[in-house]
Every structure is written in C-alpha cells, then in structure tokens.
Amino acid sequence: MNATATALNIITWIVILLAIRMIYRKQEWRPKLWKMLIVVFVGLFSFSINLPFFDQQVKLAILPLGVWILYGLYSRKNEGESWEKYRKYAWLGFLANYLFLAMSILSILLHAGIYPKNDIGTYISEINGAHIIKTHPSAANLTLDRHLLMSQIDNMKYEPIYSDEWYRETFETSAEENRKDERFPYQLTGINSKWGSGVHSLILVERDGKGILITTGQEQFYFRSDQSFLKEGK
Amino acid sequence: MLKKKKLFLLIAVLIILGIGTIGYWLFLAPPDNFPNKKAAINEIMDKFPEANIKDMQDIIYLDKKHVYIPFITKNDSYGLSFWQWQKHEWQFISIDTGATPRIWKIDPENPASHFIVWNFHPENNLHYLTFYLIKDRGYSINEGKHNYQPSVQMDIKAELEGKTSFGHTRIPLDWCEFMLSENKLMASINPDPLFSNFFPPAQYYFGWRSVAKDGYDDYPPFPKNTNGFGTGDSLIEQIRYIDKQELE
Numbered sequence: 001m002n003a004t005a006t007a008l009n010i011i012t013w014i015v016i017l018l019a020i021r022m023i024y025r026k027q028e029w030r031p032k033l034w035k036m037l038i039v040v041f042v043g044l045f046s047f048s049i050n051l052p053f054f055d056q057q058v059k060l061a062i063l064p065l066g067v068w069i070l071y072g073l074y075s076r077k078n079e080g081e082s083w084e085k086y087r088k089y090a091w092l093g094f095l096a097n098y099l100f101l102a103m104s105i106l107s108i109l110l111h112a113g114i115y116p117k118n119d120i121g122t123y124i125s126e127i128n129g130a131h132i133i134k135t136h137p138s139a140a141n142l143t144l145d146r147h148l149l150m151s152q153i154d155n156m157k158y159e160p161i162y163s164d165e166w167y168r169e170t171f172e173t174s175a176e177e178n179r180k181d182e183r184f185p186y187q188l189t190g191i192n193s194k195w196g197s198g199v200h201s202l203i204l205v206e207r208d209g210k211g212i213l214i215t216t217g218q219e220q221f222y223f224r225s226d227q228s229f230l231k232e233g234k
Numbered sequence: 235m236l237k238k239k240k241l242f243l244l245i246a247v248l249i250i251l252g253i254g255t256i257g258y259w260l261f262l263a264p265p266d267n268f269p270n271k272k273a274a275i276n277e278i279m280d281k282f283p284e285a286n287i288k289d290m291q292d293i294i295y296l297d298k299k300h301v302y303i304p305f306i307t308k309n310d311s312y313g314l315s316f317w318q319w320q321k322h323e324w325q326f327i328s329i330d331t332g333a334t335p336r337i338w339k340i341d342p343e344n345p346a347s348h349f350i351v352w353n354f355h356p357e358n359n360l361h362y363l364t365f366y367l368i369k370d371r372g373y374s375i376n377e378g379k380h381n382y383q384p385s386v387q388m389d390i391k392a393e394l395e396g397k398t399s400f401g402h403t404r405i406p407l408d409w410c411e412f413m414l415s416e417n418k419l420m421a422s423i424n425p426d427p428l429f430s431n432f433f434p435p436a437q438y439y440f441g442w443r444s445v446a447k448d449g450y451d452d453y454p455p456f457p458k459n460t461n462g463f464g465t466g467d468s469l470i471e472q473i474r475y476i477d478k479q480e481l482e
Contacts, residue, residue, distance in 0.1 A: 134388070136384070136387050136388075137387055137482060138482070161380035161381075163380040164375065167373040178479070178482070182482070200419055200422040201415075215419060216422070217421075217422035219379055220380065
C-alpha cells in the first residue's frame with residue numbers, strides 16, 4: 001500500500017465533499033442529494049493525457065466530456081432550468097480533476113521525502129523472514145546471516161552501477177566455455193519494504209555476499225557493505 | 235391487499251432460492267469424477283478427428299477440478315489432453331499430439347498452482363528430464379541510467395526410470411518466489427493500472443532438456459514423425475527445448 005497516495009486521496013475526496021456542501025448552501029435550488037453526487041461524478045469524466053513526472057505519470061484533464069454529456073442531458077429540460085441547477089456541480093466534478101492532479105504531484109514529492117529512493121531502508125525494512133534462494137548455477141551453497149545483514153544495512157554505501165562492464169565480465173571470466181559466473185546469483189526474499197511505501201522490488205545479492213542490487217519498476221540501485229552477510233552451511 | 239403482498243414475498247423467495255441453487259450447482263458444487271476414457275476419446279474425436287486417438291493411458295487429477303489425460307495416437311505419437319471442471323461439467327480445453335512438455339498455469343496469479351506436464355515416447359528410454367526457469371542476462375544505459383539484468387537459471391530434475399511415459403511436476407517453491415517478485419515488479423512498472431490493462435510480459439521463460447539411460451542428451455528422437463497437432467489455450471503453454479550451448 002502506498003500510504004501517501006492513499007492519505008492524499010482521502011483528503012481530496014473530503015475537499016470535494018466540502019465544496020459540494022458549499023455550493024449546496026449558497027444555491028437556493030435544492031437538488032436531490034443522490035442526483036447531485038452522480039452529477040459531480042459524471043463531471044469528473046474527462047479526456048486527459050498522461051504526463052511524466054519524476055518517473056511516474058500524472059493525468060492532465062483537457063476536455064470536460066462529463067460536463068458536455070450533462071449539458072446535453074439537462075439543457076433541454078425545463079427550458080434550461082435543470083442545467084442551471086446542476087451546472088456548478090458538473091463543473092466542480094471537472095475541476096476536481098485538477099485537484100487530483102495537484103494531489104498526485106504532492107504525493108510523489110512527499111513519497112520521495114519520506115521514502116528516499118537511494119536509501120536502502122526504503123526497500124529492506126523488515127527482515128525477520130528473510131532468506132536467499134539460488135537463482136543461478138554459479139551460486140555457492142551459502143545461507144543468509146540475518147543478524148549480520150541487519151547490522152550492515154545502515155552502513156551500506158550507495159554505489160554506481162556499471163551495467164556494460166558487468167555484462168562483459170561474465171563472458172571474460174568464465175573458465176569453461178559453458179559455465180558462466182553470474183555476478184548476482186542469489187535472490188533475497190521474505191523481506192518487507194518500509195511500511196506505507198508501497199514499493200515492490202526485486203533484490204539480488206552479489207557473489208561475494210557484500211553487494212545488493214535492487215530493481216524497482218522504475219530504476220536500479222546498488223549498495224555495498226564492508227562485510228559479507230552470507231555464511232557457510234545451514 | 236395482504237394476500238397480494240404475501241404472494242409477492244413468496245415468489246421473491248422462490249426466485250432467490252432458484253438463482254441460489256443454480257449458482258451453487260454451476261460454480262460451487264463439488265466436481266463429479268471424470269466420466270471415463272471412452273467418453274473422453276469420443277469427445278475429442280468428435281471435435282478433432284485428426285487427433286487420431288487410439289488409447290487413453292490414464293486419467294490424472296492435478297487437483298479436484300483439473301485433469302490431464304495422456305494418450306497414444308494411431309500413428310504412434312504420445313500426446314496430452316487437458317480438461318477442466320467448469321459450469322458443472324468436464325470441459326475439454328486443449329490437446330497436443332506431439333507432446334513436448336507444457337506448463338499449465340491453473341491460476342495465472344499463483345505460481346504454486348503451475349504444473350509442468352509431459353508424455354514422451356517410451357522408445358526414447360529417458361532417464362530424467364530437467365526443467366528450467368530462465369531469464370536472459372542483459373543491460374541497458376538510458377540517459378546515463380544503468381540497468382543490469384542478471385542471468386537467472388534455476389532447474390529441477392524429474393526422474394523417469396521405471397515409470398510411465400507421462401508425468402507431471404509442480405513448480406518448486408524457489409521458482410515461485412522468484413516469479414512472484416518478478417510479476418509484482420512488472421505490474422509496478424505501470425503506475426496506473428486503473429486506466430491501462432497492459433502490462434509488459436514477464437521476462438522469464440521455461441525450458442526443458444532430457445537425458446536418456448544410455449547418456450544421450452540431445453533432443454529425444456522418437457516419434458520419428460513429428461507431425462503434431464495441437465490447439466491453443468492461453469494458460470497452457472509449450473515450453474522451450476533448451477540447447478546445451480544456451481546453458482550457463
């Protein structure tokens with residue numbers, strides 16, 4: 001679950017409800033409550049484009065399709081009186097798109113502040129059920145030393161990835177022709193990311209037991225510790 | 235007035251009961267046993283006479299609602315047919331007469347429900363099969379951002395000695411763990427699942443190799459005629475034969 005997005009979503013809906021109440025109080029017309037809510041909801045419907053923002057996408061509403069539909073339905077009724085009644089609610093629905101846009105931008109910024117991307121603690125927070133699985137035949141028979149990993153985690157350093165070099169190395173260092181050594185032959189699983197971050201990542205461990213390569217849906221991060229957190233045997 | 239109301243209520247109750255019963259019968263009622271081999275052959279031959287089935291070897295339950303039936307054709311091929319309990323009947327969903335191993339993703343979301351199923355001609359004299367979960371190594375540099383995709387190659391062995399020509403195996407737990415994290419990752423690439431159902435396909439794939447009792451470890455030579463016949467189903471996929479050179 002993404003806590004910042006959920007919280008801001010709830011706030012957005014509360015703001016919309018407050019705005020509905022405000023219009024309702026100022027108007028002399030008293031439309032039926034359920035009709036009014038449907039009008040706001042239909043008003044939300046829009047043609048929009050997705051814009052990239054910090055590796056994510058936000059929706060920018062352009063055409064108020066919902067408002068047009070409502071206008072088409074109501075403008076002919078009661079010589080336009082019905083449209084007069086509902087007009088503000090319909091536009092409120094459309095404007096709410098921009099409130100959602102602002103909130104999603106705020107959510108992305110807040111999320112980046114609370115759960116920094118280049119902080120390993122964002123991805124590895126709870127490790128009580130952690131273990132490694134061998135994902136490549138070049139992996140040795142090692143197991144995870146949880147205590148050591150726990151103590152190392154805060155001191156791990158963020159380091160650059162040399163993807164092209166690593167790729168080439170696997171072809172150069174192999175002793176036999178059909179045996180290649182994978183730089184990251186273990187997967188670290190049974191881990192929870194930081195509460196509320198909603199982050200999913202694939203975490204791989206380096207052959208020497210000191211490196212962690214984290215792949216998220218957007219990018220990769222590489223961390224190194226001074227000491228290996230893999231140990232022999234059970 | 236009161237009578238009318240009571241009558242109305244009675245009809246409503248009857249309708250709800252009726253719908254409930256039909257719904258239970260269609261979707262929840264425990265499955266019947268699979269009818270029998272003869273009926274299965276007839277159903278397939280009705281739809282696909284070209285399948286040329288001579289004999290059904292066995293009826294194997296993967297779970298209560300999923301069955302596969304290995305068979306032999308009139309021109310000496312060994313094949314597989316797949317059946318599923320749906321809407322209160324055993325429905326035939328897929329067939330392959332030149333059966334190389336297939337993976338059946340019974341619940342596509344849950345790798346623990348995936349089975350690999352095979353049926354090899356006995357003259358191949360196979361000793362064991364090896365199945366692979368593979369993801370190819372790769373890298374990319376995009377606007378200075380590096381991305382390194384490590385090679386993944388996991389395997390399990392299935393012994394065949396002294397057994398029937400057909401068999402199946404469940405996906406092992408460590409494969410499940412990898413597949414689940416990979417699937418979740420792929421799903422999170424798209425930040426807005428509400429407005430787009432299109433996820434990039436998983437980057438991993440499944441493969442197989444075989445070793446005969448005499449040590450022969452190339453592609454199994456039997457049957458000689460390789461004219462297979464098969465129908466597709468999105469949840470039952472043929473898995474790839476892996477060349478020795480592809481292994482790491």
